Amino acid sequence: MKYVLLLYSLVCMNSYGLEVITGVVTVVEPSYMPGTISFHMDTGNATCPKNTWPKWRKDPENNKAVYGTLLAALVSGKKINFYFNDGDANCTGTHLHLLND
16 A cells, blocks of 8 residues: 555646736736737736736637636726746736636
């Protein structure tokens, strides 16, 4: 049994941490569409401070969907959860949630 646990721990060494910022979208920058979307939020954290430009950079179809979500958040004043990889100083998003708060 000890060997099974040891083998399992060696195989499962990948760990993915995410950081999240919850706040209101204040600016959406579409100039670099469809490759990249940049935006501002009313808040930040230590890795991605308030005055930086978080980015969304995936395939063009996904970028278009996220662009629509960011515009909806901007127009409605609703908060979003913006997720990015732990320690990513480029603040490139991995997940996005539009909240009903």
